[in-house]
Each structure stands twice: as C-alpha cells, then as structure tokens.
Amino acid sequence: MPPWPPHHRADYPETAGEEFQENPVKPVLALLGPTGSGKTALSVRLAEVMDAEIVSADSMQFYRGMEIGTAAPSAELRARIPHHFVAFLDPLESVMAAGAFQQMARERIKEIQRRGRQVVVVGGSGLYIRALLDGLFEGPARDESIRARLRREADETSPAALYERLRRVDPLYAETLTSPNDLVRIIRALEVYELTGLPFSA
Template identity: 50%
Template sequence: MTKKQSGRTKLLVLLGPTASGKTRLSLSLAQTYGGEIVSGDSMQVYRGMDIGTAKATPEERRLVPHHMIDILDPDEPFSVADFQETARREIQAIADRGRLPMVVGGTGLYIESLCYDYRFTEAGSDEAFREEQHRFALEHGAGALHTRLAATDPATAAKLHPNDTRRVIRALEVAHLTGVPLSEHLAGQTKEPLYDLCLVGLTMDRALLYERIERRVDQMMEEGLVQEVRRLREAGYADSLVSMQGLGYKEIAAYLRGELTLNDAVALLKKSTRRFAKRQLSWFRHMPDIHWVDVTEQVNFPQQLQIIHAIIAGKL
C-alpha cells in the first residue's frame, strides 16, 4: 500500500552526508519494500557526470528503478524549484504504480523542499543586478561575492559554498528586491509535510566519515574522473557552468587548465568534500522528524537494517 487513511502518499527518505553508505542501504530497502528510488542529489540530474557525482551504477539501477538521474545536459539550468516540481511528479507516478517512493540523497535544500509544503519566494528577478553580481565574482572571485552575502544574510551564506555562485547571487537578489534576507523568507515556511513521511538519517563517527570520503575520492580517480572532466570540457561544457562547478569537476578542471598539480587538485577535492559533508550534516540537524541511525560500525550492517526496518514499521 502506498497511502494511509489520511490519503497522503507514503514516502521513505534516506539521507545522510556523502560517503555514509546511502546507496547500499537504499538498494536493500527498495528490494524489501517494493520501492523505486528518486535521487535527492542536485548533481545526478546531469548526463555524462557519473563518476564525480557517485551515481548508482548501471547494475544497481537494473536491480531497482531510479529516477531523477540523467535527465539534463550539463548546460541546462535546473533550480531547486524545478527539482521540486519534477520529483513530486515522479513520486506520484511511483505511488500510482503501487510501489513505495523512496528519496535518497544528500542535498538538504532539495530534499526539504520536496517533502514539505515549501514555497519559494516570488521576489521576481532583476537581470541587471544579477549581471552586476556575476561581473563582481569574475573580477574579485567567488569568495568575495560570498563575503558580500555574509554581510547581508549570514544565515544563508553559512549554508552555501562560496563556489555556488548561482545560489549566492539569487540570495543577494532576493534581499535586493524585497529588502528581506532569503533566510527570513525561508524561516516563515510552515514546513507542513506533504506526505506520510519516514525520514531515516545516517550518521557515523566524523573521523571514519572523513576516511571514507578520502577513499571515495581515490576510487573516483581510479575510475577515471580526470578523463570524465576532460570529455565534458572537450564536448564544449564551460568550466563556468553551475554543473561544472560541482565537487570534483571544479578541482579537476583547474588541474586540466594547468592551475594545480594533480596531487594538489586531489588534496583540494578531499578537503572540499569534507567541508561539504559537514555542511550537509548541519543542514540535516535542523530538519524535523529525522530518525538517526549510527552506521559507524560497518560490520553491523544486518543490525543496522533491523533498526531501520523497525523505524519504517512504526512510521509507514
């Protein structure tokens, strides 16, 4: 069954920082509950960006249907509002098939906007202002633009990576147009769940998480991350694209431009990914209703599954 007496669709959400083991658990849970997986990752929507985004492998996708993966070319714009609309359609279609929709990922804003009655500000746009901010970033660097946002809206700045120029500019634009920081607009959200939600969060010892991140980066390099980024650039995708500013792509592109040695690029990628995981956890800690499961002891996978099954039984 995919609905409760409330009439709301059941939705299982598995979230956690990068490299915490979501993929393995999600496949097991989907097979147990007749689920289909909706990616909650802001980068996996892009075709040709497989290694750096740690997409489920073709073999894994044959085991369980996956959605919101490979739906756009890297130069196509895709906002969180676009994600919300598209993913909600996928969730409804899965439920209509009598299957259990499962959202799996680590992009906190995307997942939160999907699960709750999350309405985006209707501030409109100011193209001249956007262009002005973009020129400022090109001239002074993304860090300087981020510092400008921190002075205007420190709460939003704390959640955005300095290299996420598009979202930094949008936050500045909202404040410019409305006189109210984006964080205050978001704080006014009621966050009423749209689904019968079961949110399961994965957590682990921070040192182990960082060790797993470093191993994952090493594995990405072995799998051909440099070749993947080179192919994208040769296909005409500019380094300035939002997609190409993603973790892994930005650092390797800098190496390919001759700005970093390969060792320095890898070290920077590991450092940036550790920081990203910290921001993910910070975001999730402020989300309501998450049932946290400690997966530090990887050998206890069967026991962890039992804990998650008990959580699901109590919610869905």
C-alpha cells in the same frame, strides 16, 4: 533543453507545501546523508525489500557524466531498481532549479504510488530535499487578511476570475500554472503583488 515549463524563480510559493498536503500521497522513506556515506547501497537494499522505486534528490546526480564524482548509482544498480532523476540531464544544456525539481518529483512520486509501489527518496542536497518535502519560500510573509479576501472573491465569482487578474499583473507566472483553478498558487502570487507591487515572477 529541459522538458518542463520555464521557471523565472528558483522556488515556488510558501504554500507549495500546503498544496502538497491538500493533495496527499502515501508516506515516503527519505534517506539522507553526505556523499560517500553508503546511501546508494542501502537505498537499493531497502527498495528491494519494500518493492520500491528510488527518487534521487541529489542535485549533482541529475547530470550525465558526473556519476563517479557524485557516487551516483551504477548502471547495474539502476537496472536492478528503477531510479528517477539520475544522469538524465546534459549539464551543458540544462539546469534543474529547486522549484522545478519540487514539481517534477512530486508528480513522479504520485505516479509511482498510483502503480502500487513504494518510494525511497535519497539525497544529500538539503535544498532539494526541503523543496520536495516542505516547499520553498522567498518573499513577504503571509497576510491572512489578503488571503481571506481573495478566497471570498473566488467563492463569490470563480477561481478563473482571479486567474485572469493574475494574467494581467503577472502573465509570466500565470503561464507556468497548469490550471486556472490552482487557487493556492494564484492567491499567493496575487498576495505578493499586493504586498510588494512586484510580480511573483520577478
């Protein structure tokens, strides 16, 4: 089964991109194009020149047993250059949602860069590239007055107080947060609840 927490939506808040900017990483090179366009060979050459590791954002290459039909890098190429998120899931047991990929790939990129190496992102799946670089959005538009009020409440009390409120109205989503101080996601989830009356995990 997948090694990440359960996700009740296929995306993350609109502010996921905002959070990525608040916790910046070094720039990455993104190589995009359709299957069979030569991305794999070019990415390996670039990675060798740049001392980089490759992060795949091709959703079909995530699954074992589909290497030929998806033009996935061969075992020989993966031995030459570290590839991440290639042939690592069983298609009969796991499904990689765009939001789950976003979270995992961003953490992996940070880990690679902490080791002093560059990153080449390679993909043909526009949704997953967009999730990684920009974040995904589904739900009502931002309401700045609600956000400002919630930020004031966090300043006057604590982020943990807002987290406890989130646990009461949306315990499923609250469980997916790695920290009760994750104000970006807490505020977005409470904002959606106030605007729609529905939990963000719905």
